[in-house]
Amino acid sequence: MEMFRQTINQLHKRISNGEIVAADVVESVKQRIAAVEPAVKAFITICDDSEAVAVESSSPLAGMPGVVKDNICTQGIRTTCGSRILENFIPPYNATVIDRLNAVGAVVLGKTNQDEFGMGSSTENSGYHITCNPWDLSRVPGGSSGGSAAAVASGQALWALGSDTGGSIRQPAAFCGIVGMKPTYGRVSRYGLVAYASSLDTIGTLTRDVYDNALLMNVIAGYDERDSTSINAPCEDYTAGIYDGVRGLKIGLPKQYFGEGLSAEVAAALEQAVQTYRDLGAEIIEVDMPNTKYALATYYIIATAEASSNLARYDGVSYGLRVEGKNIVDMSERTREQGFSEEVRRRIMLGTYTLSAGYYDAYYNKALKVRRLIKNDFDAAFLQVDVLLTPVAPTQAFKIGEKTDDPLAMYLSDICTVTVNLAGVPALSLPCAFTNNLPVGMQLIGAPLSEALLLRVGCAFEQTSGLANKIAPCGGGK
Amino acid sequence: MLSREQVEKVASLSRLQLSPQELEKFSVQLGAIIEYMEVLNSVDTTNIEPMIYAVPTTNIYREDIRKPSLNHVTALQNAPETDGEYFIAPTVVEK
Numbered sequence: 001m002e003m004f005r006q007t008i009n010q011l012h013k014r015i016s017n018g019e020i021v022a023a024d025v026v027e028s029v030k031q032r033i034a035a036v037e038p039a040v041k042a043f044i045t046i047c048d049d050s051e052a053v054a055v056e057s058s059s060p061l062a063g064m065p066g067v068v069k070d071n072i073c074t075q076g077i078r079t080t081c082g083s084r085i086l087e088n089f090i091p092p093y094n095a096t097v098i099d100r101l102n103a104v105g106a107v108v109l110g111k112t113n114q115d116e117f118g119m120g121s122s123t124e125n126s127g128y129h130i131t132c133n134p135w136d137l138s139r140v141p142g143g144s145s146g147g148s149a150a151a152v153a154s155g156q157a158l159w160a161l162g163s164d165t166g167g168s169i170r171q172p173a174a175f176c177g178i179v180g181m182k183p184t185y186g187r188v189s190r191y192g193l194v195a196y197a198s199s200l201d202t203i204g205t206l207t208r209d210v211y212d213n214a215l216l217m218n219v220i221a222g223y224d225e226r227d228s229t230s231i232n233a234p235c236e237d238y239t240a241g242i243y244d245g246v247r248g249l250k251i252g253l254p255k256q257y258f259g260e261g262l263s264a265e266v267a268a269a270l271e272q273a274v275q276t277y278r279d280l281g282a283e284i285i286e287v288d289m290p291n292t293k294y295a296l297a298t299y300y301i302i303a304t305a306e307a308s309s310n311l312a313r314y315d316g317v318s319y320g321l322r323v324e325g326k327n328i329v330d331m332s333e334r335t336r337e338q339g340f341s342e343e344v345r346r347r348i349m350l351g352t353y354t355l356s357a358g359y360y361d362a363y364y365n366k367a368l369k370v371r372r373l374i375k376n377d378f379d380a381a382f383l384q385v386d387v388l389l390t391p392v393a394p395t396q397a398f399k400i401g402e403k404t405d406d407p408l409a410m411y412l413s414d415i416c417t418v419t420v421n422l423a424g425v426p427a428l429s430l431p432c433a434f435t436n437n438l439p440v441g442m443q444l445i446g447a448p449l450s451e452a453l454l455l456r457v458g459c460a461f462e463q464t465s466g467l468a469n470k471i472a473p474c475g476g477g478k
Numbered sequence: 479m480l481s482r483e484q485v486e487k488v489a490s491l492s493r494l495q496l497s498p499q500e501l502e503k504f505s506v507q508l509g510a511i512i513e514y515m516e517v518l519n520s521v522d523t524t525n526i527e528p529m530i531y532a533v534p535t536t537n538i539y540r541e542d543i544r545k546p547s548l549n550h551v552t553a554l555q556n557a558p559e560t561d562g563e564y565f566i567a568p569t570v571v572e573k
Binding site: 356362 | 485489491508510512526535555558559565567570
């Protein structure tokens, strides 16, 4: 079998027993990129000179080629955030996650496409180009980490880093048929992640099976003194109990996630997944999370308010684009008008409006209070059950162009994922079915720092479903 | 729907210049989104504390010790305009 079709775990074993060397793996994946990237367009920047470098490391990630979302700073490698305003930005330092990957000898092949600054759910809002879903090139890969998900699903990377502010890892993972982890807020350092909404942003992992996801989490998770919101608690080995199964575990189904708007395909796939867990010995319990219906409004108020503040730094002075003007205000306004896409400007405007005098209490402060009610729903649920099982998105991957004219319709597609960021809890997205040759994802949500449990519950399903390590055809048939 | 004046004011606070067409479009779109957000008015939040972060956070203190940091050249390398020592920006205070 071609090496790019295998998992990190499989390839690591072959390298360990001397059958192949890391350079062969990198070469195989680079050939795959040459073959399918023209159709998929997952990358913003391809690092032509990337190669396996020998390091003193026993990590299974040593020598393994992967990709990084373009809002994670890579020293000496252009980092655009999908925005024209950062078209020529070369970070002078690495994000902590990149330092950690370098330390174990993982190979970064390139930087992947995304919705500008993470603002979008389809990667159509990139300042560069549209990425295609490798299962059906006429459809979106999801977003905002659409390039990362498409690269992994199409065999152009064994692993990817993404970021998740309202579902930006989990939804593209679901649309592309791969595994995506949004860790507990603070479990993975945000140092070097370009800020969108700082109280919601997390860096996480995308891989083609659950075990690989655990391997990658083992490298990037942990305390970092350079991120003041980093959790100072020890990390477990995420692979340790991964095959322990689900017998005796309680899995909750929050009824609010299975309501109107859910497509027939997604509903049927989830029902089947629930039956699988029942067959594996888990107890299924319906739970009530009454504040779920307020999550989208809460999320879009908080996220845009934080964004309007975070993006004030793009003023044409210290880095990024500058468009000359007649004075500093004019220069700054022209720069931001030309450098930001319409969606970014819309969100900055929204955030500025809800934070402005006379509206702060009615919108922003109110949203912070409702955020606590949503968190309380999760706390109550986890007194009853070990994990929650929900859809990732109400539908499968939609057509390119289908929602671009209606921002509110695009926002509504985030309905199953934003709650997790508001509550700061971890969640895993993994494929639960392929219907009409398109993947359907399911979401497992856990209490804070329960990543190992989520991986274990995900792994139990994957062992039964056989839906691991699927490589998309990229328009070229199977 | 937001009024044209409201959109213009928010654009100015956001340091954004909008074309007349964009002003029109944003007043409709932002109005619809804000109307959707008003669902929160129906939630009883009496005695509920605002939640800024999902995990408990406290101030992190450290000793004030000098450590290596970016040098001058590196810190200025992404700037649109410098004199080698400082960032250069257009006039802030007119004569």
